[in-house]
Amino acid sequence: MKLVSYTVTSGGDGAGACDFDNPNDFTFENGYNCSSATDFRTANDLDVVGGDFTLNQITASIFANGGIASVDVIYHDNDGGLPGAEIGSELGLTPSSQAVIGNNFGIDVNEIVLDLTPVVFTEGKYWVELSVTDTGGTGTVFWVITTSSSMGEPVANFNGGWAYPDSTMDGVATFSGECSGGGSGGGATEIVLDCSNLGENVIDVVVTDASGNSTSCLSNGNCI
Numbered sequence: 005m006k007l008v009s010y011t012v013t014s015g016g017d018g019a020g021a022c023d024f025d026n027p028n029d030f031t032f033e034n035g036y037n038c039s040s041a042t043d044f045r046t047a048n049d050l051d052v053v054g055g056d057f058t059l060n061q062i063t064a065s066i067f068a069n070g071g072i073a074s075v076d077v078i079y080h081d082n083d084g085g086l087p088g089a090e091i092g093s094e095l096g097l098t099p100s101s102q103a104v105i106g107n108n109f110g111i112d113v114n115e116i117v118l119d120l121t122p123v124v125f126t127e128g129k130y131w132v133e134l135s136v137t138d139t140g141g142t143g144t145v146f147w148v149i150t151t152s153s154s155m156g157e158p159v160a161n162f163n164g165g166w167a168y169p170d171s172t173m174d175g176v177a178t179f180s181g182e183c184s185g186g187g188s189g190g191g192a193t194e195i196v197l198d199c200s201n202l203g204e205n206v207i208d209v210v211v212t213d214a215s216g217n218s219t220s221c222l223s224n225g226n227c228i
């Protein structure tokens with residue numbers, strides 16, 4: 005059973021802050037290499053439905069000892085359910101905050117926050133790649149992945165070509181920004197499940213109105 009999380013904060017006109025969130029369960033069960041010092045690459049998908057989404061912040065969990073020096077954020081279009089052509093990037097970002105939140109395999113887990121130049125995504129599927137440089141430039145840098153929850157497609161890994169090494173895994177990340185026209189993906193009036201959600205799912209929906217009033221519910225759904 006997987007937890008699928010959707011969050012939206014709505015303004016009076018149907019627009020407002022929203023997140024695409026695949027939460028951290030703090031088991032830090034594995035990771036895919038996302039080091040700028042290697043040829044490996046890792047990307048997570050971003051499904052925009054029901055209006056535009058303006059991305060302005062990324063929170064991600066990254067395995068690395070000694071902290072994170074800089075991050076390149078690379079945006080891809082969708083090519084048959086995997087990352088396609090590069091459509092934009094923001095390079096050399098210094099995390100606006102980072103903190104060690106755990107450890108596994110003898111490697112610290114850093115929760116990093118990246119404040120971005122806002123990028124507008126129209127309705128469709130996109131991919132967000134992080135190429136991360138640790139302070140020592142060691143190459144031992146991995147984006148934390150989990151089997152306990154998912155959003156959209158499984159996490160994609162590049163090793164001579166883009167693929168899903170494990171269809172049960174998804175990256176731990178939050179893509180935060182503004183939804184227009186009723187929301188997108190993590191902040192939509194429509195909840196989109198795909199083949200990564202096969203089996204029984206618990207859907208956690210949290211809605212906050214413009215006055216700050218929140219409500220939430222859990223719903224069971226079965227994808228076959």
